[in-house]
Amino acid sequence: MTQDILCIGSVLWDVIGRTPHQMHLGSDEPGRITRLPGGVAMNIAMTLHRFGLRSALLTAVGQDAEGDELLADCTARGMVTTFVHRSSGLPTDRYMAIEGPSGLTAAVADAHTLEAAGDAILAPLEDGRLGSSKAPYQHVIALDGNLTQDLLQDICTRASFAQADLRVAPASPGKARRLAPLMHHKGATLYVNREEAGYLTDTLFDTAAQAAEGLIAAGAHRVLVTDGSDAAADGHHLRGVIQAPCPEVQVRRITGAGDTFMAAHIAAEIEGQLPQDALETAQKSAARYVSGEDL
Incomplete structure (x- = not known):
């Protein structure tokens, strides 16, 4: 394999x-x-790269100059773009977001090309390049909620996803309900x-x-719940809920x-860290990010 993890969703x-x-x-x-370059899948891939993990992107990008530039930038940042679907006739x-001293003021997400591409972005997991229904992909997949609810529902029943370690995140609070079908997938962890x-x-x-207790009670197998500058939680249907505080930092970006x-x-779990250590590592990494240490 030329990648350590698949990142499926928005790259924009x-x-x-x-x-x-x-x-x-x-x-x-x-x-x-x-x-x-941004989008949930891309942001995750860029951060994984900082931890020494190489990501392959499964997404839709337009056949336009902006798309060419975006994929060139992704490749330069160490992402595998071989499996990206190029949408014809779509941008x-x-x-676009505005951030003030208190955080996000307003944002508009234009992910229409990704939504229009539908399951075409998943072809490498079906046609043998990365897996198939007879030989399912068995490693970590980061999946974001910019996919349509119908496609997310479809993923829940696809044999090609049955053995994957699915790590799932909504694209925004307004799209969180799209994740409901994945709550009951035995391999899914919701962030x-x-x-x-x-x-x-x-x-x-x-x-x-x-929140973690509520999601587990509602049928989720595992969830990670953040709460800004307050403690985050890791809930597991067998292990229960653990927590980790967020370090105090000056917020420079959200x-x-x-x-x-x-x-x-x-990345921490792939490295072999125990649940409590992995949760604390994630909190510290997010705190460093919002403080703008790498700006």
Whole structure:
């Protein structure tokens, strides 16, 4: 194999505007605007790369100049792009966000090309390049909620996914309910924040530990729940719930923090860390990310 993990989902251009000034409806403030490869699958792959793990991307990218540039950038960052589906007649997806000193102010995600591609992005797991229904892929797959709910439901019953170690994250709180079908997949671990856990269970939780307990009670096999600067929790249907605090840092960015937590946790477990150690490693990695240490 030329990769350690598969990352399935959104790979797009992130356009992020950041300002140190407080924002409100109609604000027009000075700041910095950056463009870099993003999307849940890409953010996870980039973080895994920092931990020495090589990711193969399964996604849809337009046959346009932005798509060519995006894939060249992904390759330069160490990702395997051989299996990427190039969509004809559709533009490369984009995400645009505004962040102020208190975090995310507003964002718009344009993942229409990924959604339109549907199960075409999964072809390598069916046609023998990475696996098939008769010889299922047996390693770690990071899967994001930018896929349609129908496709996520389909993945739950596909023989080609039956033996995979699925690590699943929503693309945003508004898409968290898409993950409901995967809660009962025996190989799935869900990564959500406290708000997203509430959407999945129609319940308001006060802590990540409560949210983890609620998700397990609702039928999930394993969940990781974050809660901003408060403690995160790891819930398992047999082991129960463990927690780890978040280090105190000055927040300089928000977008991508959840993806960083997820990637750091996956890398720690692949390395062989025990659940408590892996949870603490993920919390520390996410804290370093939001503090902007690598900016």
